[in-house]
Amino acid sequence: MPEPIAxxxxxxxxxxxxxxxxxxxxWVLLWDGELRLPDLLSLDVRDVDLxxxxxFIEFPKEGTPEAVPLSPNARMMVRFAIDHRTEGPLFVTESGQPLSRETAAKQARKAGVSVHGFRLGGQCERLESASS
Incomplete structure (x- = not known):
């Protein structure tokens, strides 16, 4: 199991x-929310209401989209990522290709962490805040 990121x-x-x-x-969206990597990578520009x-994430088992709030920092970053696009994957590489799980994991390893550690770090922080 990956270590949570401090x-x-x-x-x-x-x-x-x-x-x-x-x-x-x-990484910001993994930290901020309870979403899994595949759920985030499936986001389309049209799934975001700035x-x-x-x-809005559509979970395969539920079949209906679930509204997930964006933090102010995430909202600002998503706005920049979308720019003037009206459709297509939210997460794209510099060459315009959809970001893959493999590429996401590779970049995190390059930074010395596990991509899943961002979600775990955010969860740990929320739990600590709730118990305070």
Missing amino acids: RDRYLHLIANESIPFTHRLL ESSTA
Whole structure:
């Protein structure tokens, strides 16, 4: 099981402009929410409502989209990622290709962490906040 990423490490990584923006956005959304990597990678630009700061994820088992709130930081980053696009995958590489699980995992390893550690780190932080 991957180790949760500590908040200071997370903040350092998402501020590191030498890491491609798409990966930093993915990490922010993994940290902020309870979403799994495949759920995030399936997001389309049309699944995001910036006015309500919400992303709509369609979970295969439920069949109906679930509204997931975006933090102010995530909303700002998503707005930048979408730019003027009206459709297509939210997460694309610099060459315009959809971001794959393999590429996401490889970039996280390159940064010295597990891509799943972002979700776990965010979960740990939420649990600590709830118990305080």
